[in-house]
Amino acid sequence: MSDFAALLMEQAEASPHVQFIYDAATARVVFVNPAYEHVLGGTPGQVNEELPALLARLHPDDRPYLAKCWRLWTRGQLSDEVEVRLLVANEPDQWFCLTPFCQQKGTAPALLAGMLRDITVSKHYQQNTDTFLARKNAMLEILSHDLSGGFALVQQIAEYLREEVQAPADSQLHKMLGVLETTSRGSLKMIRDLVDIEFLSSANTDLKRERVEVGAVLRETLEQLQQGQRVLGFRLDYSLPREPVYAHLDVNKFQQVLNNLVSNAFKFTPDGGRVEVEVAACPGGVQVHVRDTGIGIPAALQPVLFERFTKARRPGLRGEPTTGLGLVLCKTITEWHRGTLSFVSTEGQGSTFTVEIPQAV
Structure with missing residues (x-):
């Protein structure tokens, strides 16, 4: 893993917000911090297995928007924060703000890092x-x-x-x-x-x-x-x-x-x-x-x-x-x-x- 990824992993361990690194070459999450368990109710060691179910909770109206942002993100062209909603059974939608980062060297696939903040209360x-x-x-x-x-x-x-x-x-x-x-x-x-x-x-x-x-x-x-x-x-x-x-x-x-x-x-x-x-x-x-x-x-x-x-x-x-x-x-x-x-x-x-x-x- 690159120095970029190692540095982000070290800083993310104590963060109250979900921080992760996604390897586009293997299409897998290679790191997620402990906040993933508290904020999204998941198990860090099983994040890749849980990812499809998590994505299925995306609000239907937000999916085309997030797909567009994903295309920009993988090209290193996404700099603005992205707000999305997750559906929660029998409760109001949960709002998150994604702060995207990207590392790409030449034509090699990118490492995509991000921070998810729960902004439901502020919304x-x-x-x-x-x-x-x-x-x-x-x-x-x-x-x-x-x-x-x-x-x-x-x-x-x-x-x-x-x-x-x-x-x-x-x-x-x-x-x-x-x-x-x-x-x-x-x-x-x-x-x-x-x-x-x-x-x-x-x-x-x-x-x-x-x-x-x-x-x-x-x-x-x-x-x-x-x-x-x-x-x-x-x-x-x-x-x-x-x-x-x-x-x-x-x-x-x-x-x-x-x-x-x-x-x-x-x-x-x-x-x-x-x-x-x-x-x-x-x-x-x-x-x-x-x-x-x-x-x-x-x-x-x-x-x-x-x-x-x-x-x-x-x-x-x-x-x-x-x-x-x-x-x-x-x-x-x-x-x-x-x-x-x-x-x-x-x-x-x-x-x-x-x-x-x-x-x-």
């Missing part, structure tokens, strides 16, 4: 965090819309009364109405600024992509948005792929893109209108369509829609202001995912925004 924490963030984003949008609508109404009534009501010269009515109008306007701005700041600050954090089932991670966001919009009296329908579709996503950021596109759709859709979200596989990719039956985008504004602080920014039908940054950030985050954001719109007939990102194996 569950991440899933809970994503669920919480989806609910938080949906709740912020609901509160923004609901509270903003209330304060906007109070502001409009105060303006109307101050202009229409004749009060005695010594009355404080006009002064009080002015205070009410100013306070409502300030509260309205504060609520909307809070939502904008939250979106901007979250969007500017580092991208952390992982291979996920797109329909599964977007379902929570769509359910929250659907329930929230129903409370506000609006209709949101959505459809997800029938078969699992995978992509490399920063789940929180991608949820923000979806949340922002849906929010914009409702902003320009009159009462009684409808917004529909469709998540579907396409050749080599995944598409998310956000369709509305709103007022559409004037043709003159469409060429500059994605410009920063674009002149295409318009207040919503219910007075919602815009910074002109929402669609720019959506486009930026989509491009971080190596995807595209496009749209088609006809004035008076609604709009469809489409996010397309590469599909993972």
Whole structure:
């Protein structure tokens, strides 16, 4: 055995993670550390006999992905960590992160070394965090819309009364109405600024992509948005792929893109209108369509829609202001995912925004 293998074996003995060396020439595991017994329930001396049963526990959706990674690994071209799931009878899937190493001299078969870390607990924490963030984003949008609508109404009534009501010269009515109008306007701005700041600050954090089932991670966001919009009296329908579709996503950021596109759709859709979200596989990719039956985008504004602080920014039908940054950030985050954001719109007939990102194996 080479010095490379001997060194890895020496360092691996005390590791809490499974470490192994596989000899491609003999198609056998030539070393596995004691952690194999504690983490995977196997017997180190019988690892080659147990390997077929262990591989049979791979999640069916992960097998093509792992096969692709294996081909790269045997060529010395795999450097990224790989996350896979093992099926466990009557229990949730067990998640592992594989850190690959490879030694190859000339055309000789390679020695493949790897370290397997059990990341099941951290995966569950991440899933809970994503669920919480989806609910938080949906709740912020609901509160923004609901509270903003209330304060906007109070502001409009105060303006109307101050202009229409004749009060005695010594009355404080006009002064009080002015205070009410100013306070409502300030509260309205504060609520909307809070939502904008939250979106901007979250969007500017580092991208952390992982291979996920797109329909599964977007379902929570769509359910929250659907329930929230129903409370506000609006209709949101959505459809997800029938078969699992995978992509490399920063789940929180991608949820923000979806949340922002849906929010914009409702902003320009009159009462009684409808917004529909469709998540579907396409050749080599995944598409998310956000369709509305709103007022559409004037043709003159469409060429500059994605410009920063674009002149295409318009207040919503219910007075919602815009910074002109929402669609720019959506486009930026989509491009971080190596995807595209496009749209088609006809004035008076609604709009469809489409996010397309590469599909993972």
